[in-house]
Amino acid sequence: MTGHLHIWTLLCLPGLLGQLLPKERDHQVVKIQQALLESVRTPILSLTESIVQNQLDQCNATVSLLETKIREIEMRFAELETRKKDIKIAFYTFISFETAADILIFDRVVLNEGDAYNNSTGVFTCPVNGTYKFTWSVQIQNTDWGHVLVDFKLNGSTKGFTITFGPKEHTSTNTVILRLKGGDRIWLQKRSVTHIRIAAYETSFAGHFLYD
Known part of the structure; x- marks a missing residue:
């Protein structure tokens, strides 16, 4: 409706102005132009403010979403650091016979x-993912010439040995450092023995968790 009024005003403007004196006519022209500009400027400003406000809201x-994500990440890192400090995995054993x-x-x-x-099976079962260090020593009794070869096993695969x-x-x-997953199994296994007996109390096996 407002648009039609503006058009009607522009169409009728020459006839109306023609009835006025030149000086008065110029004055009325200026007033009408100012009114028309104001009628256009107000909606434009209102629309611009609405667009700017919408952009600010977005x-x-x-920013609020990013701040929430950052807080979540910081909390996760804090939990991981606490978990690392709480992990205590270490063993030291030896053979009595x-x-x-x-x-x-x-x-x-x-x-x-x-x-x-597990001292019944001789198997270490990895409880959590991480890097571990294992060391073992094999001593033989004072017997005849011979040898004993012992393999370090990870899930049945040889990762090191002593002879x-x-x-x-x-x-x-020997010492082995490995990256393990939860559930991995570690043990020492004799591969070859000739005329040799392993010495009790001097043959040992140890390991511990290093880091996640």
């Missing part, structure tokens, strides 16, 4: 934080 919503089984059973447990080592030769009480030691 920006504020985006040698069995006929291929897997070495380290039956005497000095330390077993986290209860990941100890006789006839004197020699000792072999």
Whole structure:
């Protein structure tokens, strides 16, 4: 309706102005132009303010969402740091007597934080993902010439070994550092033995969690 009124005003303007004196006519022209400009300027300003406010609202919503995500990430990092400090996995064991089984059973447990080592089976079961360090020593009794070769097993795959030769009480030691997943199984297994017996109390197996 307002648009039609403006058009009607423009169409009738020449006839109306023609009836006025030149000076008065110029004055009326200026007034009408100002009124027309004001009638157009107000809706434009209103529309511009609405667009700007809408953009500001969207920006504020985006900033609020980003702040929430940042807080969530910070909380996750804090939880991970706390979890790392709380993880305590370590064991130290030795053999009190040698069995006929291929897997070495380290039956005497000095330390077993986290209860990941089973002294009935000789198997360490990884409780959480992470990097672990394992060390073992194999000493032989003072017997005839011979040797004992012991493999370090991860889920049945050899990741390291020691070989100890006789006839004197020699000792072999090795260390392995591995990235493990929860549920991985570690043990020591005799691969080859000739005329040799493993010395009790001097043959040991140890491991501990390093970091996530």
